[in-house]
Amino acid sequence: MDNAVYEKEWVRPVHLIGRITLIGVCLSSFLPVAYLYLVHGVVPPMDWIIKDVLLITASFGFIWLIEPITFYPALGMIGSYLAFLTGNIGTSKLPASAVAQDIIKVEPGSRQAEVVSSMAIIGSIITTVGFVCVGALAGTVLLAALPAEVLNAIKSYTVPAVFGSLMVSFAIKYPKVIPVAIGVPLLLRLFAKGFVPGYLFIVFTIVATIAAALLIYKNQIWKQQES
DSSP states (O other): OOHHHHIIIIIHHHHHHHHHHHHHHHHHTTHHHHHHHHHHOOOOOHHHHHHHHHHHHHHHHHHHHHHHHHHHHHHHHHHHHHHHHHOOIIIIIHHHHHHHHHHHTOOTTSHHHHHHHHHHHHHHHHHHHHHHHHIIIIIHHHHHHSOHHHHHHHHHHHHHHHHHHHHHHHHHHOTTTHHHHHHHHHHHHHHSTTTSOHHHHHHHHHHHHHHHHHHHHHHHHHHHHHO
16 A cells, blocks of 8 residues: 555544544543532542642653553554553553464564554454453452462462563564563662662663664664675
8 A cells, every 4th residue: 555545544544533532531531520520519629639640640650651652563553542542451452462463473563563453452352341241240259259369369470471471472573682671670679679669660671671672673784784
């Protein structure tokens, strides 16, 4: 497809629909608050609101900047809109996108990868909604029947297992970057745990891994030019 046609027929409509949808969802999230205030006159003091906003921003503000940048190469354009609209990016959307691209053997960042990622995330959303409905109906009964040790294991190790398997799939394709991705957080945990906040471990690791990937890529380009 010609770039001009691709831009007109695909990119612009995606951005238009994606922005309208995300802005609409953001605004609709305030409807319960508006209802409580307009109908029942319930509203928290302004100083409470300011303190809570500052606390949430301090705790999660770095994620608002990091996740869109780091997830976009794997999710793609449509996938990013879908993933940030529905949530559970790291535990369902990102693994689904990565595994689908790996199975189909598409080049990351290509138009083919964009389509594959979008379809995988759509499938993930449908599956997640289905399991959420089942879980809401039967999950309480099932969890109550499980031993406490099993519940603790599920809570403690499910997310690390998902990210670990995802890292292995990327390590197979990009083995040169993995020592940096593992070494930086390990060194920080061993030598900087007492005076560096935990969330900065993520920031430093992402920056170091991206820098290592760029250096490796440029080094390969230089070698190709020299040869």
